[in-house]
Amino acid sequence: MKTRAAVAVAAGKPLEIMEVDLDGPREGEVLVEVKATGICHTDEFTLSGADPEGLFPAILGHEGAGVVVDVGKGVTSLKKGDHVIPLYTPECRQCPSCLSRKTNLCTAIRATQGQGLMPDGSSRFSIGKDKIFHYMGCSTFSNFTVLPEIALAKVNPAAPFDKICYIGCGVTTGIGAVINTAQVEEGATAVVFGLGGIGLNVIQGLRLAGADMIIGVDLNNDKKAWGERFGMTHFVNPKEIDGDIVPYLVNLTKRGADQIGGADYTFDCTGNTKVMRQALEASHRGWGQSIVIGVAGAGQEISTRPFQLVTGRVWKGTAFGGARGRTDVPKIVDWYMDGKIEIDPMITHTLTLDDINKGFDLMHAGESIRSVVVY
Ligand code: NAD
Ligand code: AHE
Numbered sequence: 001m002k003t004r005a006a007v008a009v010a011a012g013k014p015l016e017i018m019e020v021d022l023d024g025p026r027e028g029e030v031l032v033e034v035k036a037t038g039i040c041h042t043d044e045f046t047l048s049g050a051d052p053e054g055l056f057p058a059i060l061g062h063e064g065a066g067v068v069v070d071v072g073k074g075v076t077s078l079k080k081g082d083h084v085i086p087l088y089t090p091e092c093r094q095c096p097s098c099l100s101r102k103t104n105l106c107t108a109i110r111a112t113q114g115q116g117l118m119p120d121g122s123s124r125f126s127i128g129k130d131k132i133f134h135y136m137g138c139s140t141f142s143n144f145t146v147l148p149e150i151a152l153a154k155v156n157p158a159a160p161f162d163k164i165c166y167i168g169c170g171v172t173t174g175i176g177a178v179i180n181t182a183q184v185e186e187g188a189t190a191v192v193f194g195l196g197g198i199g200l201n202v203i204q205g206l207r208l209a210g211a212d213m214i215i216g217v218d219l220n221n222d223k224k225a226w227g228e229r230f231g232m233t234h235f236v237n238p239k240e241i242d243g244d245i246v247p248y249l250v251n252l253t254k255r256g257a258d259q260i261g262g263a264d265y266t267f268d269c270t271g272n273t274k275v276m277r278q279a280l281e282a283s284h285r286g287w288g289q290s291i292v293i294g295v296a297g298a299g300q301e302i303s304t305r306p307f308q309l310v311t312g313r314v315w316k317g318t319a320f321g322g323a324r325g326r327t328d329v330p331k332i333v334d335w336y337m338d339g340k341i342e343i344d345p346m347i348t349h350t351l352t353l354d355d356i357n358k359g360f361d362l363m364h365a366g367e368s369i370r371s372v373v374v375y
């Protein structure tokens, strides 16, 4: 069949809207009509050329929602008409990682996914004889796409596609980082670095977990009102304080008799390795946990004095907020439908596929929280 898609033809070039060929679903695969897709900073990261796994030409996009149109042989858990959210972190429930119960990082198809291919080692997308790569196993910047059955969460059919697509990455990553990865407790203190599409969801997760002090850090003063909207109690712009941000935050979080300071939990939502260090060092001596969410480019490394870890701070990372997609994503959709979490205000821009490059421009200008393309 033919489908319209935004194709990443080369690193650093705008996406090109064109008609591409899409082969039908093979064994264990599902054809999905994508109804809406968010634009995440990670799409920008890969398009920029900074992603060591970046392949071109590819169809990017990993934050979608849509409807099952057809299923391949052997598919049992989904049928035509089901509403689904694609999962860049699948959940096979059979691989050693899934069975370990220690991680959400299913390994069933990770190798081929990283090569831009379906699990059988081929691509369903092409233009004539030329192959186009899949992206993160999702390729939601195409109106129709094919995914493995294990990479689709079946969700409430009453939920609006143009909002729940955000659960396909940003919402789940931010809230999951708080609930699954950090396991923040009531009354905790927290610092969130970077108040974009992920950081605001971390803030929303911290409010849900009952954190007392929620400090947001961003270079953009417009983010103060955004953070407050979702539960932030203090805002810091590193450019507007005297001296280093770490002692500033340690001082701000001083509580109790010992007056040591440092937050119980800190979160990097910037992808900047210097910020990751600041986040670790602004966590509390003895028990502070710093969660790395941001994705950094090829060749970049994090560093700190080992003393920071010797004295009890813990550096942790999280992908997709530690969520097991087929199990957890339908629950998060229900939380949204029940009013337990907010999504609508964070979707600041709705675009057509033809205008998808504007979504990247808005992100670069710091003017959007989430842009969503509606097909
Ligand atoms: P975004 O562009 O919407 O937001 C980034 C925010 O960080 C902006 O508000 C920006 O002003 C702020 N910022 C930039 N540099 C800063 C600095 N030095 N100090 C303080 N604030 C700074 O991006 P997003 O969609 O929220 O994504 C954030 C990061 O999370 C990206 O690196 C993205 O690739 C990554 N991400 C990771 C996962 C995961 O599973 N680990 C999932 C989604 C996104
Ligand atoms: N390809 C990059 C890694 C990018 C990365 O870490 N991706 C996150 C999701 S970001 C979503 O917006 C992730 O899921 N990581 C786990 C995994 O298996 O990729 C690189 O550096 O190579």
Ligand code: ZN
Residues within 6 Å of the ligand: 040, 041, 042, 043, 062, 063, 169, 170
């Ligand atoms: Zn993402």
